[in-house]
Amino acid sequence: MTKTPDPEIKVTKVPKTTSTSVRISADDLYRQSTQFRYWSYRKQDLDKLRVQINDVGAEMTAQNIANALKSEEFKEQYVPGSIEPLTPDEENAIVTFYARKIPNTGQFFQMNSQIKATGIAFFRRFYLVNSVMEFHPKLILHTCLYLASKSENHFISINSYSKRIPKSTPESLLRFEFDITTALQFSLMCHHPYKAMYGFYLDIQTYISDVDHDRLNKCYDKGKGFINELLFSDTQFLFSPPHIALSCLWEADNELISRYLKRRFGGNEKKTKTTAPENDKEDEVNGEKDEAAESEAAKVREVTFDDMRRIIKQCSTIIKRALNPTITDARAIDKKLHYCMHPEKTLKRKREDTGTPDPANVKAKMESTQAQDPNQV
Amino acid sequence: MSIVAVKLVRKPKHTYIKEKKVGEGTYAVVYLGKQEGTKRDIAIKEIKTSAFKDGLDMSAIREMKFLQELKHVNIIELVDVFSTSDNLNLVLEFLPADLEMLIKDKAVIFTPADVKSWLLMTLRGVHHCHRNSILHRDLKPNNLLLAPDGQLKIADFGLARSPNAPLDELTSNVVTRWYRAPELLLGTRYYTGAVDIWSVGIIFAELMLRTPYLPGPSDAEQLDVTFRALGTATEDTWPGVSSLPGYNSLKIYPPPSRNELRNRFLAATEKALDLLIWLTTMDPSKRFDSSEALLSDYFTEMPRPTECSHLPKKSGQVDEALKRKREDEAQEEAKKKELQTAKRRKA
Numbered sequence: 001m002t003k004t005p006d007p008e009i010k011v012t013k014v015p016k017t018t019s020t021s022v023r024i025s026a027d028d029l030y031r032q033s034t035q036f037r038y039w040s041y042r043k044q045d046l047d048k049l050r051v052q053i054n055d056v057g058a059e060m061t062a063q064n065i066a067n068a069l070k071s072e073e074f075k076e077q078y079v080p081g082s083i084e085p086l087t088p089d090e091e092n093a094i095v096t097f098y099a100r101k102i103p104n105t106g107q108f109f110q111m112n113s114q115i116k117a118t119g120i121a122f123f124r125r126f127y128l129v130n131s132v133m134e135f136h137p138k139l140i141l142h143t144c145l146y147l148a149s150k151s152e153n154h155f156i157s158i159n160s161y162s163k164r165i166p167k168s169t170p171e172s173l174l175r176f177e178f179d180i181t182t183a184l185q186f187s188l189m190c191h192h193p194y195k196a197m198y199g200f201y202l203d204i205q206t207y208i209s210d211v212d213h214d215r216l217n218k219c220y221d222k223g224k225g226f227i228n229e230l231l232f233s234d235t236q237f238l239f240s241p242p243h244i245a246l247s248c249l250w251e252a253d254n255e256l257i258s259r260y261l262k263r264r265f266g267g268n269e270k271k272t273k274t275t276a277p278e279n280d281k282e283d284e285v286n287g288e289k290d291e292a293a294e295s296e297a298a299k300v301r302e303v304t305f306d307d308m309r310r311i312i313k314q315c316s317t318i319i320k321r322a323l324n325p326t327i328t329d330a331r332a333i334d335k336k337l338h339y340c341m342h343p344e345k346t347l348k349r350k351r352e353d354t355g356t357p358d359p360a361n362v363k364a365k366m367e368s369t370q371a372q373d374p375n376q377v
Numbered sequence: 378m379s380i381v382a383v384k385l386v387r388k389p390k391h392t393y394i395k396e397k398k399v400g401e402g403t404y405a406v407v408y409l410g411k412q413e414g415t416k417r418d419i420a421i422k423e424i425k426t427s428a429f430k431d432g433l434d435m436s437a438i439r440e441m442k443f444l445q446e447l448k449h450v451n452i453i454e455l456v457d458v459f460s461t462s463d464n465l466n467l468v469l470e471f472l473p474a475d476l477e478m479l480i481k482d483k484a485v486i487f488t489p490a491d492v493k494s495w496l497l498m499t500l501r502g503v504h505h506c507h508r509n510s511i512l513h514r515d516l517k518p519n520n521l522l523l524a525p526d527g528q529l530k531i532a533d534f535g536l537a538r539s540p541n542a543p544l545d546e547l548t549s550n551v552v553t554r555w556y557r558a559p560e561l562l563l564g565t566r567y568y569t570g571a572v573d574i575w576s577v578g579i580i581f582a583e584l585m586l587r588t589p590y591l592p593g594p595s596d597a598e599q600l601d602v603t604f605r606a607l608g609t610a611t612e613d614t615w616p617g618v619s620s621l622p623g624y625n626s627l628k629i630y631p632p633p634s635r636n637e638l639r640n641r642f643l644a645a646t647e648k649a650l651d652l653l654i655w656l657t658t659m660d661p662s663k664r665f666d667s668s669e670a671l672l673s674d675y676f677t678e679m680p681r682p683t684e685c686s687h688l689p690k691k692s693g694q695v696d697e698a699l700k701r702k703r704e705d706e707a708q709e710e711a712k713k714k715e716l717q718t719a720k721r722r723k724a
Contacts, residue, residue: 029509150431151438153538158431174432178463181433186458186465188442189539225679 018302024089034187041126041237048127050088057131058085061340068343082341083346086133090333096232096323097330099135102145103228108164109156111149113228117192119148120231122184128237129183133340135176142168143177151188190235197245204256207263215256222252226319235318239311245313246308249307265305390457393423393468404434409471410502412456418471418525419456426463436535441467443511443534451502453522453532472522472530474690476580480518480587485689489644492584493523493675496681498529499577504667506531507570511539515550516576518583527685540569552576555589556600557609560661562600564622573662574670578656585642585649599627606659608632615660648675 030036041049064085068074086094099120122144126135142165149156158170165173175331181188201220205211226248230236235244250257325333339346392413399420400407408421425435444455444467457468476495479485499521506513515536522532536551547568548563558575560568582590591606592598600623604610609629610618618624633641638650645653652675655665664671676682 024508032446032448147433147438150433150435153435153443155431155435170430177432178426178460178465181465186441187445188438189446320496 027240030191033191034185034189035191036240038185038187039128040240041239042295043234043238044232046128046234046237047088050092053128053131053355054086054088054091056222057091057133060131060133061085062344064341065343071344074344078343078346083343084336085340086333086337088133089126090336091132093323094132094330094333094337095124095137097234097333098141099123100324101141105142105145105165106149109149109154109161111145111154112152113194114192115149115152115154115222116145117194117231118190119145119153120191121192121236122148122180122188125238126180126183132337136341137177138335139172140180140279141177143173143180146173146187147177147180148190191241193230193245193248194224195243196242197223197227197249199242200260201248202246203264204260207260208256211235211256215253219249219256223248226251232323234363235315237317243311243315247312247319250312251316251319261305261308265308390459391415393419393421393457396534398445404429404437407576412468417456420469422467422469424465426465437465439537440534441463441465443539444469446509447505447511447534449502449505451498451529451531452505453530467577469532470524470530472524472532474523475519476521476523476529476584477518479523479689480583482585486589487584487689488680488683489649490647490680490683491688492581493649493680494685495529495584496577496581497671497676497682498685499531499580500667500670502529502531503570503573503577504671506537507573507667509539511537512570513537513573515553516573516580517553517556518580519553521580523688523690525690527688527690529685533724536613552582552594555592557599559600559603559659560621562603563618563624569661570666571664574664575655575661576664577670581653581656582638582642585645604628605630606633607659615663618660646675648673648678651675 036065037182056265061083062085065078068170069078084241102119102123106119111119123137123141126140127137128142142161146161147159158173162168162170162173197220204216223245229246230248235247246257246261393410394413395410397409398406399409404423405424408423410419410421411417412419422440424434426433439456441458444453444714445458448454453472455467456470457464457466459468479487499516503513503516503684504716511534511633513531513534513536515533516531520531520533522530538547540547546564549564549566549568552558552561552572556576556579558568558572561572572696579590591599591602593602604627608614608631609627611629635650638654639645642650642653652665652670652673655673656670658664
């Protein structure tokens, strides 16, 4: 292509910005995504949803107890009220506890952060549809990661995957794959904040041309660390990936990001709402006016500097609140969960304590210890 | 677990009636049918989830994943997804024809306005994919389906991908051979939506020629066919090309002159040629992207693209019309003969 069809000479390339028609923004596109349509909530709706799911799980527990009561032995010894369903908070805690195992497993199969994040998202979304009292997290966890790895184009054969997952078989791993896909409403596309953060990383260099690169890189790395942590929080259900990315960067270096935001959004600031002009007073960021926005602010079209800061602030408060249940807590919840799902085991356990020889005991013992030690998964 | 299983089966939004089986692929059976109530024609792709050793098949995952996100008039609509026992059912809109059928049917005449209309619809669909950062990676006339109202719809997302980062390694073994961009033929592992744009360019040429533009007889020869037609890429025209894995012992062909291109595409206007050149530019970083292509002068010069309802449709229909015409003519002929014999008898 050296002669005539050299397009640089023949045709003038159309500049990308000459059209007067209104272009669809990236934000509009995001609103069409299944992540926004199916998996984004307002805080109060998310809380309500968890209570609903928990009610279903509690019903399931009640039914399990009713079934167990058909056995005379259980009827005799059962103390009403001794088996309590998990609370919504306990459910969330145990889901988070197991979700935190995904990065290690993923690392083992050399999965990138996108795959791991998708696995975590699938797992957490599954428990916005089902209660842990219906499906024990152990049954779902590794399948979510396997599905995520296929969905993110990182194929591993089920045999080699299963070999590295303790106490699993290809069948046990695939057993709920279809159910998980169904619970996910067949929507597998996940948008994580990593890509958005990289975009900001580039944009910051455009808007602050003399930026200190060491400082920016440090901020970026630290920000990525925050994202990894936020995968275990509710931010992904409440905010869009760019909001999360920006908040993480802000947490990493608020002076730098504040400077960037001022240049980026401060110039043509549009006052679409009647918020008092906060301008650029740094201390306002940690001020008190946050109640109005909620994630509703994420739905406002015209983005102003003030909106941006308000969202960042809310998002940042969640960053500091990412759950990380201790093993002791998790064990206690897991034990409780085990009895919710298998009320008859409470008896066997008692019998075991009294030393009744029963061949079934050995198995029951194994299972209950297994349930009590979530670390073994 | 039985209660749970019942709860998890996702009920379809409508009832669908399977009318006939039209195809059986590697991972799916396709049925034609109707949506009960609306009487809308639909196709159901029934994917057997238990048939695979490694669980849900990757192509099925891709198709479902991307079609869920892409709602556009020029992209096949995923009407519904539901599960039946261990089958996954994708309900797709019914599209009776594809562009390949029409291109091959020489009884159908394409006007320049028709070509423009199809190209425009293709680019609109591609643009929508690309701005959602989804690469189709298998564009060809066979995957451009035609709705009964004439709208063109991009289908088959079984090879599609959404690269996570600009420097995500991808496999170069994608896109049907004749529509494969030079960077793929040269084995690059880092590519962009430009691979789809190349395919669109080759389809554009094919629409004008009514025959495949770069029909390489084998994967190995495709690069030679491409360079022979469009000139061998060199460091001058495409900086960095010589470091691609497949760039060695290549024959150097000169690029075609403008006149040569004019002779190849006799019906093409200068603006049409400009666009074609941009779409099939060797260097992917110089090649038009979908917005640039959509803003090209070719689309604003006369003639206007044909209204989609006036476009040639299913090739069979034209045949039938011809057949009917011939039958009418034959009847006329018979009538004439009858009259003549009657006259003769009278005489």
